[in-house]
Amino acid sequence: MLLNLTNVVAGYGGSDVLQGVNLAVEDGSITCIVGPNGAGKSTVLRVVSGLLRPRTGEITYNGRSIAGMNPRQILSLGIVQVAQNHSVFPKMTVRENVRLGAFMLSDRALVNRRLEEVEEMFPVVKERANDKAGSLSGGQQRLVEFARCLMLDPQLILLDEPSMGLDPKTLRQVFERVKAMQQGGRTILLVEQNARAGLGISNHGVVMESGRVRLEGSHEDVLSNPEISQLYLGGTISAAPKTSIS
Ligand SMILES: Nc1ncnc2c1ncn2[C@@H]1O[C@H](COP(=O)(O)OP(=O)(O)O)[C@@H](O)[C@H]1O
Ligand SMILES: [Mg+2]
Helix, strand or coil: CCEEEEEEEEEECCEEEEEEEEEEECCCCEEEEECCCCCCHHHHHHHHHCCCCCCEEEEEECCEECCCCCHHHHHHCCEEEECCCCCCCCCCEHHHHHHHCCCCCCCHHHHHHHHHHHHHHCHHHHHCCCCEHHHCCHHHHHHHHHHHHHCCCCCEEEEECCCCCCCHHHHHHHHHHHHHHHHCCCEEEEECCCHHHHHHCCCEEEEEECCEEEEEEEHHHHHHCHHHHHHHCCCCCCCCCCCCCC
16 A cells, blocks of 8 residues: 555644544555545545644555655655645746646756656647646646646645536546546545546545545445435435345
């Protein structure tokens, strides 16, 4: 396993949001976390990227404890996060935005080489290089964010609801790029409201509710679980009426 969370408790102010989360992410996989709003999905990504310190529990990455490291240390280990909200700088050009992803690198030749690689993978970055990022569509801005996060050549990419606000066709294109990043050797931990689409491209699915992992398994297991739809209708797994599988 590349990443392991064991009994992670974390929260904001006086209350715990994560109530003992156990989660394992296999190297080279796409793992998708789904669950209702407020379940703690974004909080899981925040404790992994170092934006929030776990109160108790353990987080290991490549076998090494990273709980308590600051975001920059975690970034330098090869873990990058793409935020839930759009984070391009609208008045800067597309290329400037992508270059920002390499802020920790001082080797200009390396940065230029990486830029060429990401332009290869994201044609929009090349075609719209000198346009203001704010002039791109929502889906194109997502791709710019992906391209930017690849500038550090990460091993683990944390994606928080990349489909948010996208129409179905654009969503498919964005998810196709997520899959391509995995095929390029990255491991992806994805949070998605759009459970069917997110699980559809994933190897492993995790259902969170009220700060805990309620169910996990292959994406087929999770998608075919009769209680999942109940969960999305606002019920809880334990309270959901038992549905018989014939
Ligand atoms: N910065 C914060 N300060 C206080 N409470 C927060 C903060 N961020 C999230 N929360 C609370 O933590 C809970 C889980 O939030 P979050 O992890 O964002 O859920 P999800 O991503 O599953 O929708 C929610 O009840 C939310 O109100
Ligand atoms: Mg969230």
